[in-house]
Amino acid sequence: MRPPQIAYPVLVADVGGTNCRLALVDDPEAAPRALARIGTAAHPTPEAAFETVLSSLPERPRSAVLAVAGPLEGRGARLTNASWEFDGPRLAGALGLQQGLLVNDFEALAASLCVLGAKDVTTLVPGQPDGGARLVLGPGTGFGAAALIGRDDRLLLVPTESGHIGVGPEDPTEQRIWPALTAGLPRVTVESLLSGDGLVRFHRAVAATSGMREAEVSAADVSRLALDGDPSALMAVVCFWRLLGRVAGDLALVFKATGGIYVAGGIAPRLLPLVDAGVIGAVFSGKPPMEDLAARFALHVISVQDAAEQGLAAIAADPRRFGLDDPSRLWFG
Amino acid sequence: MRPPQIAYPVLVADVGGTNCRLALVDDPEAAPRALARIGTAAHPTPEAAFETVLSSLPERPRSAVLAVAGPLEGRGARLTNASWEFDGPRLAGALGLQQGLLVNDFEALAASLCVLGAKDVTTLVPGQPDGGARLVLGPGTGFGAAALIGRDDRLLLVPTESGHIGVGPEDPTEQRIWPALTAGLPRVTVESLLSGDGLVRFHRAVAATSGMREAEVSAADVSRLALDGDPSALMAVVCFWRLLGRVAGDLALVFKATGGIYVAGGIAPRLLPLVDAGVIGAVFSGKPPMEDLAARFALHVISVQDAAEQGLAAIAADPRRFGLDDPSRLWFG
Numbered sequence: 179m180r181p182p183q184i185a186y187p188v189l190v191a192d193v194g195g196t197n198c199r200l201a202l203v204d205d206p207e208a209a210p211r212a213l214a215r216i217g218t219a220a221h222p223t224p225e226a227a228f229e230t231v232l233s234s235l236p237e238r239p240r241s242a243v244l245a246v247a248g249p250l251e252g253r254g255a256r257l258t259n260a261s262w263e264f265d266g267p268r269l270a271g272a273l274g275l276q277q278g279l280l281v282n283d284f285e286a287l288a289a290s291l292c293v294l295g296a297k298d299v300t301t302l303v304p305g306q307p308d309g310g311a312r313l314v315l316g317p318g319t320g321f322g323a324a325a326l327i328g329r330d331d332r333l334l335l336v337p338t339e340s341g342h343i344g345v346g347p348e349d350p351t352e353q354r355i356w357p358a359l360t361a362g363l364p365r366v367t368v369e370s371l372l373s374g375d376g377l378v379r380f381h382r383a384v385a386a387t388s389g390m391r392e393a394e395v396s397a398a399d400v401s402r403l404a405l406d407g408d409p410s411a412l413m414a415v416v417c418f419w420r421l422l423g424r425v426a427g428d429l430a431l432v433f434k435a436t437g438g439i440y441v442a443g444g445i446a447p448r449l450l451p452l453v454d455a456g457v458i459g460a461v462f463s464g465k466p467p468m469e470d471l472a473a474r475f476a477l478h479v480i481s482v483q484d485a486a487e488q489g490l491a492a493i494a495a496d497p498r499r500f501g502l503d504d505p506s507r508l509w510f511g
Numbered sequence: 512m513r514p515p516q517i518a519y520p521v522l523v524a525d526v527g528g529t530n531c532r533l534a535l536v537d538d539p540e541a542a543p544r545a546l547a548r549i550g551t552a553a554h555p556t557p558e559a560a561f562e563t564v565l566s567s568l569p570e571r572p573r574s575a576v577l578a579v580a581g582p583l584e585g586r587g588a589r590l591t592n593a594s595w596e597f598d599g600p601r602l603a604g605a606l607g608l609q610q611g612l613l614v615n616d617f618e619a620l621a622a623s624l625c626v627l628g629a630k631d632v633t634t635l636v637p638g639q640p641d642g643g644a645r646l647v648l649g650p651g652t653g654f655g656a657a658a659l660i661g662r663d664d665r666l667l668l669v670p671t672e673s674g675h676i677g678v679g680p681e682d683p684t685e686q687r688i689w690p691a692l693t694a695g696l697p698r699v700t701v702e703s704l705l706s707g708d709g710l711v712r713f714h715r716a717v718a719a720t721s722g723m724r725e726a727e728v729s730a731a732d733v734s735r736l737a738l739d740g741d742p743s744a745l746m747a748v749v750c751f752w753r754l755l756g757r758v759a760g761d762l763a764l765v766f767k768a769t770g771g772i773y774v775a776g777g778i779a780p781r782l783l784p785l786v787d788a789g790v791i792g793a794v795f796s797g798k799p800p801m802e803d804l805a806a807r808f809a810l811h812v813i814s815v816q817d818a819a820e821q822g823l824a825a826i827a828a829d830p831r832r833f834g835l836d837d838p839s840r841l842w843f844g
Contacts, residue, residue, distance in 0.1 A: 327669065329834045334662055336766075342801045343761035346679025348699065365799050366681065428676035432656075432765055433669075466698050468675045501662045 184497065185276050189232070189239035190490035192283065193224065194247045195259025195319050200231050201487045202239060206495035210487040218260045225272040227262075232273060242269065242278040243490040245286035247319070253509045255280050259319055266509040279493065279508045283486055284324035285335045287314045287442045289500055290480075290489030291326050292333060298482035299440065300450060303459045305476030310436030314480070315340065315429060317376065317422065318443035321369035325433045334501035340429055341369035348424065351417060359383035372422055374445065377401070380414035401448045415452050422446070423461040423477070430475045431465060438476040446479045517830065518609050522565070522572035523823035525616065526557065527580045528592025528652050533564050534820045535572060539828035543820040551593045558605040560595075565606060575602065575611035576823040578619035580652070586842045588613050592652055599842040612830065612841045616819055617657035618668045620647045620775045622833055623813075623822030624659050625666060631815035632773065633783060636792045638809030643769030647813070648673065648762060650709065650755065651776035654702035658766045667834035673762055674702035681757065684750060692716035705755055707778060710734070713747035734781045748785050755779070756794040756810070763808045764798060771809040779812045 188203045190210050198218055201210035214231045221227035232238055246255040246264055253266035266278055281289075291312045315323035321341030327334045345368050347356040359379055360366045370376055374397035381400045385392035392410055395403065403411035422441070430439050439462075458477065465472040482488075493500055497508055521536045523543050531551055534543035547564045554560035565571055579588040579597055586599035599611055614622075624645045648656035654674030660667045678701050680689040692712055693699045703709055707730035714733045718725035725743055728736065736744035755774070763772050772795075791810065798805040815821075826833055830841055 327667075329662075329665075329667055330838075332662075334660075334667070336660065339764040339767055339801060339804065342764050342798055344681050344757060346681040346685070348677050348679040352679070365797070424677060429765070431672040431675050432762070434672055464698070465675055468672060471672065505663075 184243070184494045185240035187237060187239045188491070188494045189228070189242040189275070190244070190487045190494065191228070191242070192245045192286065192484075192486035192490070193218070193257065193262070194283070195257055198224075198227065199484065199487065200228065201484065202235070203491045203494060208491075210484060210491050212484065218257065218262055222261075224262050224264055225269055228269075228273055238274060240276050241494065242273070242275050243494045244278065244280050245283045245486045245490055246280055247283040250280055250282050250507075253280060253507060255282070270509065277509060279497065281335070281490070281493065281507075282322075282324075282337060284314060284322040284442070285337055286486040286489040286493070287322075287440075287480070288312070288324040288326040288335050288489065289333075289492050290314075290485040291438070291440060293488050293492045294440075294480065294482065294485060298480060298485065299478040300447075300481050301476065301478050302453065302455050303462055303475065303477040305438065306474045307438040307476045308436050308474070311433045312437035312440065313429060313433050313435040314440040314442050315426060316441045316443035317372040317374070317445045319374055321372045322443070323429060325435065326437070327433075329501070331499075332501040333499055341372075342367050345371065345421075345425070349420070352421070355380075355383045355387045355417065358386040368425055372418070372425060377414065377418055377445065380417050381411055384413045384417065385410045397445065401445070404449070404452055412452070415449055416454070416457075419449065419453055419458060420461050423458040426477060427462040427465055427472060427475065430462075431468060431472070434471070436471075436474050438478060441477070441479045442485060447481045450479060450481070517576070517827045518573035520570060520572045521824070521827045522561070522575040522608070523577070523820045523827065524561070524575070525578045525619065525817075525819035525823070526551070526590065526595070527616070528590055531557075531560065532817065532820065533561065534817065535568070536824045536827060541824075543817060543824050545817065551590065551595055555594075557595050557597055558602055561602075561606055571607060573609050574827065575606070575608050576827045577611065577613050578616045578819045578823055579613055580616040583613055583615050583840075586613060586840060588615070603842065610842060612826065614668070614823070614826065614840075615657075615670060617647060617655040617775070618670055619819040619822040619826070620655075620773075620813070621645070621657040621659040621668050621822065622666075622825045623647075623818040624771075624773060626821050626825045627773075627813065627815065627818060631813060631818065632811040633780075633814050634809065634811050635786065635788050636795055636808070636810035638771065638796075639807045640771040640809045641769050641807070644766045645770035645773065646762060646766050646768040647773040647775050648759060649774045649776035650705040650707070650778045652707055654705045655776070656762060658768065659770070660766075661770075662834070664832075665834040666832055674705075675700050678704065678754075678758070682753070685754070688713075688716040688720045688750065691719040701758055705751070705758060710747065710751055710778065713750045714744055717746045717750065718743040730778065734778070737782070737785055745785070748782055749787070749790075752782065752786055752791060753794050756791040759810060760795040760798055760805060760808065763795075764801060764805070767804070769804075769807050771811060774810070774812045775818060780814045783812060783814070
């Protein structure tokens with residue numbers, strides 16, 4: 179039995195802890211048209227925020243497919259790093275929508291993997307991609323990951339909590355900076371090192387280990403300093419990329435992601451000018467005794483900004499194509 | 512379109528690098544009846560080995576569903592640690608079978624999770640299991656893992672190569688023994704520490720770090736010595752269990768395995784008398800900031816010997832129920 183189709187136009191939005199990008203999709207074949215980028219802090223609720231954008235449109239959306247950077251519970255969700263709460267049917271009622279779906283941000287990015295093209299990514303390791311599992315992961319405010327696994331005629335979105343697995347030092351550089359890097363952490367996780375906060379931690383640890391005194395800086399500062407040639411910031415970025423490459427290769431093994439690994443999030447594209455593709459290739463693919471499998475893994479950085487919205491549009495176009503873990507998440511107002 | 516049913520009786524066999532256990536399943540509701548356990552080294556080919564067992568049966572099997580501890584390629588497979596090669600249709604021709612299917616050993620174990628009962632497992636951490644993903648993993652000759660993910664009316668078998676992800680020291684005891692533990696390894700992987708060889712490595716590292724001289728012993732020796740109260744062996748087993756609990760908890764996060772985590776393989780049941788469930792619970796579930804999710808994970812040790820055969824019988828009873836990554840793996844002779 180096929181569920182009812184999603185009614186167009188569809189509002190798609192990538193709702194992060196700081197910013198929210200809204201776009202409109204006119205029909206199942208259309209690309210998302212950007213509407214606005216708004217700060218979540220400027221509006222008390224998503225209903226209020228969305229209404230300010232929608233009220234100026236000639237044609238209102240009839241459905242919404244939203245990616246929320248936070249835990250989902252059925253048709254509800256809340257942002258991890260802001261006060262917004264989402265209740266699907268309530269949102270639909272307030273905005274006059276017929277139906278909608280909430281997914282998490284990495285589910286949206288996983289869905290985007292079937293529509294992104296070569297122009298949307300920067301390839302660091304070409305590999306020999308095939309029709310196997312694909313994996314999207316990456317550092318942002320936190321570290322997210324989701325897999326896209328094809329089975330029969332479906333593409334299954336498999337959410338993961340891979341950002342919260344533990345991590346220990348595995349090379350001499352890491353062993354040297356580890357005590358300073360992980361000081362004060364109750365538990366050292368992938369997310370605690372591969373995130374905006376993690377980049378700052380790397381910077382502080384590199385400076386402390388070399389006996390330098392560094393000012394308190396933000397993740398954006400570290401990126402900027404590194405691009406300007408500041409040695410501690412450069413070394414922090416080198417360590418960050420190495421760990422990111424290693425973790426990406428390990429998670430590729432977990433999911434046998436021969437379809438390709440995609441790094442998402444705002445940090446990696448900004449640090450692309452500083453990546454050493456040879457080093458990344460070595461830590462990403464250097465996985466004895468699984469060299470043959472690891473040599474097939476491709477590593478890309480998603481450089482296009484609206485990947486999540488593209489994924490949401492793909493889900494809207496054919497929700498049945500994507501195996502949601504709970505089909506009742508698609509609500510009807 | 513439903514594929515043809517598997518014809519009964521069905522030969523099921525769990526083919527490991529050292530031993531191979533054969534059983535017969537009379538009908539879709541029947542439990543596997545053990546036929547024989549044979550050493551792979553004693554026979555040049557699986558055809559020859561199986562024929563010696565089948566020739567004495569009053570009724571020959573009409574199909575075979577086999578679990579092979581090694582890489583699969585479509586309808587073929589080869590053992591990692593022995594010379595046997597499998598070619599599905601060739602085997603069917605030689606043994607007079609109509610059809611069959613090769614899966615890997617952890618796919619068979621993953622399938623068994625839907626038929627194993629409370630009597631077949633020892634529960635170390637009760638958790639609050641639900642209908643979410645289930646995960647089977649564990650140390651043997653290597654370290655295997657596979658997930659069982661329910662989607663729609665299917666149970667998807669998701670093979671992984673999680674044994675080959677890297678691992679670094681994450682607690683003070685590990686930091687202390689790490690140099691001795693990992694000496695000579697080109698790369699420190701889960702499998703290099705959580706396997707029979709890994710248990711021997713832990714024993715050697717504990718002895719070396721404490722300045723003791725230990726005889727060269729096998730994994731079985733370490734288990735026996737530990738059960739007899741030998742301090743180095745006991746400490747090796749404590750370290751082994753701690754790392755196993757930690758890795759199991761991390762992989763549970765990767766797969767959001769709220770359906771439960773099952774430890775398979777021959778080593779864990781043997782070391783059960785030495786497990787400290789409190790310590791295991793702490794390293795398995797102590798995953799800040801994901802305590803709420805981790806508290807739901809259950810951890811069991813599969814203590815029944817024929818779990819793989821039970822999984823194969825479940826697959827034979829309804830291959831469509833299990834989402835094979837490639838349906839053409841089911842061959843017809």
